[in-house]
Amino acid sequence: MTTHSNQSNKHAIVIGGSIAGMLTARVLSNHFDRVTVIERDALNDGPEARKGQPQARHLHALLAGGLQTMTRYFPDLIHEFQRHGEAQGDLGEHIRWHIGSGYRQTVRTGLWSAIISRPFLEWQIRRRVEALRNVEVRSGGNVESLLADETRQRVTGVQVMWRKDGQREAMNADLVIDTSGRGSHTPKWLAALGYDAAPEGVVTCKITYATCLFSRQPNDPLGDKYVMVTPPASDTLKRAGAFPLEGDRWQVTLVGVHGEPMPIDGDAFMAFAKSLPTLDVYNIVANNEPLTDIMHHKFPSNLRRFYEKLTRFPTGYLVLGDAVCSFNPIFGQGMTSAAMQAHALDELLHEMGVERLDGLARRYFRSVAKVVDIPWKTAAREDFRYKDTTGDKQLGTDLLNAYSSALHRATVNDAVVCEAFMRVVNMVDSPAILFRPQILWRVLRSELHRKLRGRSQRSVETSQFTVDQPADTVR
Ligand SMILES: Cc1cc2nc3c(=O)[nH]c(=O)nc-3n(C[C@H](O)[C@H](O)[C@H](O)COP(=O)(O)OP(=O)(O)OC[C@H]3O[C@@H](n4cnc5c(N)ncnc54)[C@H](O)[C@@H]3O)c2cc1C
Incomplete structure (x- = not known):
């Protein structure tokens, strides 16, 4: 993963230095001669929750799919966690997960997780990115707008305001990637260049x-x-x-x-x-x-910007991470999705090179849509279990939720179903595996057992009332 394809004397700028920004910079370092990350907050050498990522103070699970993708780019990450004494292990064995009707089965899945805080994870990734010879991380700079050529068809850089002295700087780049999170200004910046905003979900x-x-x-x-x-x-x-x-x-x-x-x-x-x-x-x-x-x-809310649906988009500009899609955090999909988007970009750049970036945005946003589609649909579908949820409810949502409820219940008794579920929830396998005949059958069997258990319990209770209990104690 450390090969430098097609070194090209080219410069890329990444807006935002959180998880998505750092992963993007790592990927771009494979392809560009110079990469500059511009982060609005001051960055210190240590684990911290900053103003720009206040969510870092809260519980963050790094799903197995995310850890696998991150370790492609930072192979020593896990060793670093070990050096700091953090635990790792098989997720299926490490989790104690109560779903109301009982605990899910403990299963050996072969999926590894690292038990670490979000600030620690981000710091470890940032340290590795800062150590790359062709990446510079510049903090305290607020990107205010995009620069474009006179045709406005190509983004040529960004305008930054440096907070320490209020100076403004125009910085040129061949590629600019917005990883500034959910509050991304891309819709506003694109509108200023005469482009439509992406449709939002x-x-x-x-x-x-x-x-x-x-x-x-x-x-x-x-x-x-x-x-x-x-x-x-x-x-x-x-x-x-x-x-x-x-x-x-x-x-x-x-x-x-x-x-x-x-x-x-x-x-x-x-x-x-x-x-x-x-x-x-x-x-x-x-x-x-x-x-x-x-x-x-x-x-x-869950928020998705469908950039792949735009017919016009400037060359030399992309968007990645929460700026594209931010999910209900309870499903823990954000960092994994960002890592997978960065990996999709890496693959495209390997294929296309960076000499000519025309056509990159169209192909990139299609790839990102594929990455984001499943976690987006999962989060949105699950949220429609609540009557107060509003938004675009896909056909079949209630049916899928009914099956998924039965599947959840089956994970309490059935290790095979539980393992399949863990692989899907960790974004390692597609949800399609949950509809394979073997799993379908086990889920149905578990429901049947549950119904029979319920019926026999009711008849035991009824017979206790009628046989063992005097009528007035039953009241
Ligand atoms: C409460 C909560 C819990 C979560 N739990 C999980 C979890 O368990 N697992 C998981 O995988 N994900 C979780 N997430 C999502 C996860 O935090 C994000 O997906 C992840 O941080 C990647 O986001 P990002 O890097 O795209 O954006 P962010 O983390 O939001 O970072 C954006 C960065 O851009 C900077 N910035 C913004 N504007 C500018 C600008 N104009 N110029 C320069 N810099 C700028 C900001 O200062 C910030 O550093 C959770 C989210 C929330 C809200």
Whole structure:
């Protein structure tokens, strides 16, 4: 992965220095002579949650598909995690995941995960990018607009305002990539050049995260398990997760959907944790010291910009990461999707070279649409389980959700179904595998058993009432 194809004395600029920006810079370093990343925030050499990525304070799972893609570009990443004492292991074995009706099966999947905080991950990636000989990361620069040639058909650079002295600088580049996140100004910048805005898809979820870090004892009964609690949407608007982090800490995030009131003090935090269908999270909260205040983050909707649908787009300009698609965070797909988009770009540049960038945008946005389609559809479909969700509801959503509910229930009893589910949820395999006859049959069988169990339980209860219990005690 470190081959430098077609070194070309060319310059690329990346707007935004978060996860997507750093992965993009790494990929571009394979193809361009010089790559400059421009980040608005000041960057320090250490793990940090900055103003520009406030979500970094909250629970972040790096899915196996994301870790696999990232380690193609940073093969020593996992060793670095090990050096810092972070745990890794088979995701299927490391997760303790309660779904309301019970815990999913523990399964060996061969899918690896790294148990680390989001700021630590971003810092480790950034350090590696900064060490590349042809990449420069410049912080404290706000990209204000795009530069274009007189025909306005080619983007030729960016205008940056440097925060330390307020100076403005015009920087030229052969390729500019916007990785400035969900709040990307690309629609506005393109409009200024006379281009249409990309059509947008919005599916609401109105999520609020409430996160607190806690101490973690070496002998914690949960060990280094990821704890997830995701009861059915029909039961409650509450969810939670707790991950063991570097530095002997638990990161506990409580999640409320569609306006569920969120805790603002310790007592309410504990009460929320206690109200979940398992006490795993409550036990962490009750038995460890809080290390921070409770931090909140509101997230209104899944948002996708369909750049692949535009008929006109300037040469020399692309968009990547959350700036293209930002998903309900509960599904943990954002960083993996960004990594896969960057990889798709790498493949295209290997194929097309960088001498002529005409036609790149069209092919790139088609590739990105393929990467984003599945996580987008998954998140949007799942969010339509809530009656208050609004947006473009695809045909067949309720049917698919009914099957997926049955599949979730089957993961509690059936290791084969659970393994298939884990591979899909980690973006390693396509959801199509969940419809293979072997899985379909197992899901149906599990439902049948559940119904029969329910019926025989009811008849036991009925016979107890009629035979063992005197009539007045039954009342
Ligand atoms: C609460 C929450 C929880 C999440 N949990 C997960 C999870 O568990 N797993 C997962 O994979 N993903 C998760 N995500 C998504 C994940 O955080 C993002 O997908 C990931 O950070 C990649 O985003 P990005 O780099 O595209 O944008 P961002 O992380 O938003 O970064 C954009 C960067 O661009 C900079 N910038 C913005 N404008 C300019 C400008 N004009 N000039 C220069 N710089 C600029 C910003 O300062 C920032 O550094 C979560 C998101 C949220 C909100």
